[in-house]
Amino acid sequence: MELFQYDFMQRALIAGLITAVACPLIGIFVVVRRQAMIGDGLGHIAFAGVMGGYVLGVYPTAVAALVTMLGAAAIEFVRHRHMRQADTALAIFFYSGIALAVIFSSMAKVPGNGMIGVLFGSILTVTGADIWLIAGSGVLVLGVMHRYFDRLLLMAFDEDVAHVSGINTGLTGTIFSMMAALVVVVGMRVVGILLVSSLMVIPVAAAQLLRRGFRATLALAVAFSVISVLGGLVLSFNLDIAPGGTIVVTAVAIYLIMLVCADLNVNFTLTRKKSADTIVKSGHKNSY
Amino acid sequence: MFDIAIKNVSFAYGDNKVLSDLSLTVAAGDFVAIVGPNGAGKSTILKLIAGLVRPADGVVQVGGKVVRDACYSCEIGYVPQHYANNTAGFPATVEEIVALGLTSSGSKRVKREGARHIVKHMLDLVGLEGLNHRLVGELSGGQQQRVMVARALAANPGLLLLDEPTSGVDYETGTKLYGLLGEINRNLGITIVAVSHDIDKVTRFANKVACINNGLCFYGDSTEFRHNHAGAPHFFPYQKV
Numbered sequence: 061m062e063l064f065q066y067d068f069m070q071r072a073l074i075a076g077l078i079t080a081v082a083c084p085l086i087g088i089f090v091v092v093r094r095q096a097m098i099g100d101g102l103g104h105i106a107f108a109g110v111m112g113g114y115v116l117g118v119y120p121t122a123v124a125a126l127v128t129m130l131g132a133a134a135i136e137f138v139r140h141r142h143m144r145q146a147d148t149a150l151a152i153f154f155y156s157g158i159a160l161a162v163i164f165s166s167m168a169k170v171p172g173n174g175m176i177g178v179l180f181g182s183i184l185t186v187t188g189a190d191i192w193l194i195a196g197s198g199v200l201v202l203g204v205m206h207r208y209f210d211r212l213l214l215m216a217f218d219e220d221v222a223h224v225s226g227i228n229t230g231l232t233g234t235i236f237s238m239m240a241a242l243v244v245v246v247g248m249r250v251v252g253i254l255l256v257s258s259l260m261v262i263p264v265a266a267a268q269l270l271r272r273g274f275r276a277t278l279a280l281a282v283a284f285s286v287i288s289v290l291g292g293l294v295l296s297f298n299l300d301i302a303p304g305g306t307i308v309v310t311a312v313a314i315y316l317i318m319l320v321c322a323d324l325n326v327n328f329t330l331t332r333k334k335s336a337d338t339i340v341k342s343g344h345k346n347s348y
Numbered sequence: 349m350f351d352i353a354i355k356n357v358s359f360a361y362g363d364n365k366v367l368s369d370l371s372l373t374v375a376a377g378d379f380v381a382i383v384g385p386n387g388a389g390k391s392t393i394l395k396l397i398a399g400l401v402r403p404a405d406g407v408v409q410v411g412g413k414v415v416r417d418a419c420y421s422c423e424i425g426y427v428p429q430h431y432a433n434n435t436a437g438f439p440a441t442v443e444e445i446v447a448l449g450l451t452s453s454g455s456k457r458v459k460r461e462g463a464r465h466i467v468k469h470m471l472d473l474v475g476l477e478g479l480n481h482r483l484v485g486e487l488s489g490g491q492q493q494r495v496m497v498a499r500a501l502a503a504n505p506g507l508l509l510l511d512e513p514t515s516g517v518d519y520e521t522g523t524k525l526y527g528l529l530g531e532i533n534r535n536l537g538i539t540i541v542a543v544s545h546d547i548d549k550v551t552r553f554a555n556k557v558a559c560i561n562n563g564l565c566f567y568g569d570s571t572e573f574r575h576n577h578a579g580a581p582h583f584f585p586y587q588k589v
């Protein structure tokens with residue numbers, strides 16, 4: 061792998077792999093809670109954060125991380141308080157993000173391709189400081205998700221049941237949203253805010269086609285996501301195409317392959333089902 | 349094992365008054381069937397007991413403690429109505445769902461080996477042995493209901509609240525499920541409150557029946573209810589005036 065001799069490619073690889081693991085980890089909960097658009101929404105807020113960073117002359121990625129996490133907490137608060145208008149409230153949050161981004165971008169001196177980098181990612185220009193921020197975020201997200209995994213799974217399955225089981229659903233939901241925000245900002249450096257949500261959703265959707273359990277689906281999604289990032293980087297380097305695009309296109313290709321596999325698999329699954337049903341039937345007799 | 353005391357409770361969703369001045373006590377170890385027409389407030393009563401909604405007036409006590417917030421009541425097993433929205437396409441195996449019963453506030457986590465043992469035991473109990481690795485969304489309605497009961501039981505609850513656990517379940521499976529709940533109630537001493545429209549089936553296994561129709565209009569032994577009710581299982585003769 062001679063292409064990874066270059067410093068910038070090594071940094072791209074590290075940033076890419078951390079993103080590849082973190083995105084499906086957040087994404088699987090986003091998908092099963094049917095909030096696939098939340099990643100895009102948080103991206104809008106991150107956009108405002110980055111541009112705000114340029115206005116203030118402070119490290120934009122860090123400002124984006126802070127602003128997006130606060131935005132995520134605020135969204136969760138509104139979602140909890142005003143269940144009925146939650147959808148509209150979310151939309152208003154997101155539009156405000158874009159509007160502020162536009163305002164900030166005309167106030168600040170944004171470097172040459174800064175705007176393009178935010179929108180479409182600029183993994184090849186990841187700096188040493190970025191790596192620290194990305195790695196730190198990655199460790200935090202992994203740790204928090206490990207700790208809250210079971211609680212989030214129960215909440216995703218049924219929020220009322222989770223609540224009755226003694227889980228503080230408001231707090232847990234807020235913590236999850238803040239982790240999602242952090243991952244959006246990390247992913248923004250890699251594939252850009254327009255595509256970050258796709259890395260949360262597509263590998264999970266591909267894994268779901270194989271119809272496995274929750275942990276197995278997550279493991280598959282992470283594998284698909286890692287393959288997408290590695291494949292995308294190699295393609296990007298060799299074909300001289302922007303990596304954000306090649307990474308996501310690779311993910312889509314994997315999705316399509318799994319779609320075909322799932323179709324071919326139909327027979328296999330049906331026979332598996334049948335044998336399982338026979339087991340249940342014999343089980344019934346014993347238990348009643 | 350918990351007793352329940354609902355004292356002079358009123359509840360409304362906005363302007364929609366659902367319950368007014370309802371009082372109902374359930375002794376520890378009872379199996380109570382709540383029956384009544386659509387919209388009578390049966391699900392609301394379960395939610396009040398679970399602490400998911402709060403009474404506008406009056407108090408709800410479970411095990412002698414006032415229910416303030418669902419968070420406190422880790423020992424209540426709750427099987428909601430219409431959970432099937434969630435199971436369709438949900439990527440989780442039967443084993444994973446049942447193991448969620450062991451997920452509480454995190455304070456009393458069970459080690460993996462122990463968890464597997466408990467899950468297996470619960471699946472045996474509801475007659476789903478061997479289905480551990482099947483996706484829950486790919487089971488039949490009756491099997492899914494039993495998975496949900498197994499999940500609730502895994503938490504080792506003192507009180508089990510079930511909201512229409514046999515809606516969309518065939519006659520035989522429904523009867524078996526209530527039979528199973530009856531056994532759980534007797535053998536494990538768990539207090540059970542089950543809402544159901546399968547009046548004939550549930551009243552066969554429950555020892556008490558509460559009929560809700562504009563308030564509590566009948567509350568007594570199931571044998572008495574069945575006697576009054578003979579031949580007209582789908583008609584609500586009781587109407588509070």
Ligand SMILES: Nc1ncnc2c1ncn2[C@@H]1O[C@H](COP(=O)(O)OP(=O)(O)OP(=O)(O)O)[C@@H](O)[C@H]1O
Pocket residue numbers: 361364366384385386387388389390391392393429
């Ligand atoms: N979340 C809600 N918001 C507003 N009104 C509600 C809500 N849930 C229930 N209601 C209303 O409260 C009343 C009682 O509802 P509840 O769900 O307790 O009835 P139920 O006896 O369980 O009926 P069913 O047999 O149809 O399940 C109904 O008039 C219903 O329209």
Ligand SMILES: [Mg+2]
Pocket residue numbers: 390391392429511
């Ligand atoms: Mg109901």
